[in-house]
Amino acid sequence: MTAPAFETTPIPGLLKVVPAASRDSRGTFAKTFVSSAFAEAGLATAFAEEYHTCSAGGVVRGMHFQAPPHDHDKVVFCVAGSAFDVVFDIRVGSPTYGSAYTCRLEGPSGFGLYVPAGCAHGFAALADDTVLSYKVTTAYAPEHDAGFLWSSVPEVSWPHAYPQVSERDAALPAYTEFLSPFAYAGGDR
Numbered sequence: 001m002t003a004p005a006f007e008t009t010p011i012p013g014l015l016k017v018v019p020a021a022s023r024d025s026r027g028t029f030a031k032t033f034v035s036s037a038f039a040e041a042g043l044a045t046a047f048a049e050e051y052h053t054c055s056a057g058g059v060v061r062g063m064h065f066q067a068p069p070h071d072h073d074k075v076v077f078c079v080a081g082s083a084f085d086v087v088f089d090i091r092v093g094s095p096t097y098g099s100a101y102t103c104r105l106e107g108p109s110g111f112g113l114y115v116p117a118g119c120a121h122g123f124a125a126l127a128d129d130t131v132l133s134y135k136v137t138t139a140y141a142p143e144h145d146a147g148f149l150w151s152s153v154p155e156v157s158w159p160h161a162y163p164q165v166s167e168r169d170a171a172l173p174a175y176t177e178f179l180s181p182f183a184y185a186g187g188d189r
Contacts, residue, residue, distance in 0.1 A: 062122015
């Protein structure tokens with residue numbers, strides 16, 4: 001089986017990760033990470049932590065990121081269920097600063113996203129037991145864990161008008177009150 005492929009998106013550095021997948025009478029097998037393929041594409045190959053979230057339909061998580069110097073790239077896949085995924089570029093100087101990319105992530109063999117540092121991430125679970133898996137390049141640093149209110153992301157039509165959100169996410173500041181600590185380094189992957 002071959003390695004995953006990468007497709008560009010309008011946001012520099014944000015890539016679709018298309019797994020090498022096969023399906024037979026037993027189900028699906030998907031290869032989502034091959035170190036040499038990620039390295040050849042100029043992407044991180046060393047990940048410090050991995051997380052899984054399981055969300056009920058109607059849940060929104062986001063918009064989250066880790067601030068420098070503990071910022072990180074992440075790889076996100078939907079393992080089960082379906083999610084409306086949002087990536088928002090908060091890198092000052094980026095040609096897409098203040099722009100969102102939205103897509104539907106679906107498990108088990110749908111594409112994932114390589115999210116560069118300096119982009120906030122969030123999602124809405126479209127089905128019960130929606131599981132997202134994240135690989136991140138730095139360890140969780142609580143003092144650098146940050147975000148802004150999901151509903152304040154400009155020009156994004158979320159699928160749920162009144163989602164279930166955590167107390168933390170409900171208390172995040174609006175994007176309009178947010179001062180980005182990220183600077184765009186230039187270049188595409």
